[in-house]
Amino acid sequence: MSTFTIDTRTSRATPSPVPGKRMTAPSIRARKVKGKTEEPIVMLTAYTMRTAQLLDPHCDMLLVGDSLGQVIYGLPSTIPVTLDMMCAHGAAVVRGSWHALVAVDMPFGSYEGSPEQAFASASRIMKETGCAAVKLEGGEAMAPTVDFLTHRGIPVIGHVGLTPQAVNVLGGYGARGKEKQEAAKIIADAKAIDDAGAFCIVLEGVMEAIADDVASGVGAPVIGIGASARCDGQVLVTEDMLGLFERTPRFVKRYDDLASRIGEAARTYAEEVRARSFPTADQTYRPKS
Numbered sequence: 001m002s003t004f005t006i007d008t009r010t011s012r013a014t015p016s017p018v019p020g021k022r023m024t025a026p027s028i029r030a031r032k033v034k035g036k037t038e039e040p041i042v043m044l045t046a047y048t049m050r051t052a053q054l055l056d057p058h059c060d061m062l063l064v065g066d067s068l069g070q071v072i073y074g075l076p077s078t079i080p081v082t083l084d085m086m087c088a089h090g091a092a093v094v095r096g097s098w099h100a101l102v103a104v105d106m107p108f109g110s111y112e113g114s115p116e117q118a119f120a121s122a123s124r125i126m127k128e129t130g131c132a133a134v135k136l137e138g139g140e141a142m143a144p145t146v147d148f149l150t151h152r153g154i155p156v157i158g159h160v161g162l163t164p165q166a167v168n169v170l171g172g173y174g175a176r177g178k179e180k181q182e183a184a185k186i187i188a189d190a191k192a193i194d195d196a197g198a199f200c201i202v203l204e205g206v207m208e209a210i211a212d213d214v215a216s217g218v219g220a221p222v223i224g225i226g227a228s229a230r231c232d233g234q235v236l237v238t239e240d241m242l243g244l245f246e247r248t249p250r251f252v253k254r255y256d257d258l259a260s261r262i263g264e265a266a267r268t269y270a271e272e273v274r275a276r277s278f279p280t281a282d283q284t285y286r287p288k289s
């Protein structure tokens with residue numbers, strides 16, 4: 001059961017201290033006109049309220065990615081991620097944002113069975129989180145599902161190229177489309193979900209030439225991750241670009257080195273506790289003199 005009410009003016013779960021109008025699926029879709037996107041679309045992942053608050057002013061979209069399986073829960077892949085996890089984190093991100101469109105990933109096993117199964121899962125995600133869109137992986141095989149959802153009030157972001165939920169079929173997380181046949185399949189996948197009504201498409205881990213063909217071949221904006229600058233926008237996993245992990249994929253640019261900074265702060269704290277130099281009078285409750 002949801003624990004909040006939605007402010008219908010801002011689409012925010014609790015009224016924003018800075019009322020504003022949230023980005024919508026149509027407003028994102030409209031950013032691409034006659035095959036061109038004037039200003040690239042900015043998307044980052046968020047899984048918590050506070051991170052959402054910090055990212056929201058800078059982003060057009062926040063993605064509650066199922067990458068939270070690895071990033072938050074230490075799971076080996078996105079396969080074990082559940083609808084319960086996505087709903088809990090999705091609601092937190094909606095509560096922490098007021099400007100960006102929040103999209104929530106549909107986890108593995110929650111939508112592939114049939115369009116009806118996808119509708120049941122997606123409608124639960126939207127009711128429990130207040131998000132404005134869902135994302136699902138897959139191309140031609142998922143086109144009827146994308147069509148089913150979009151005709152029933154659920155905006156859908158597609159995801160083609162490297163699709164991490166299919167890791168067991170793909171055999172790893174390497175870039176896709178190195179061979180002609182696979183490149184053609186990725187382009188056909190993107191066209192199929194574009195025709196089915198996806199309002200934008202995440203294109204992950206592909207050769208630049210494929211990104212070129214996809215971005216120029218579909219009407220919906222293409223949001224790249226490891227897919228070159230040819231796309232209509234970019235998305236990264238926030239923890240990757242903040243440098244929270246020792247290893248990051250080649251396509252990630254590190255904008256900070258938070259792992260070192262957090263480690264350094266924890267080391268200083270531990271030293272001060274052991275030396276009894278924290279807490280000082282400044283951090284201590286005493287009667288006022």
Ligand code: KIV
Nearest residue numbers: 045065066067202225
């Ligand atoms: O789960 C996720 O974070 C994603 C992005 C990498 C696009 O799908």
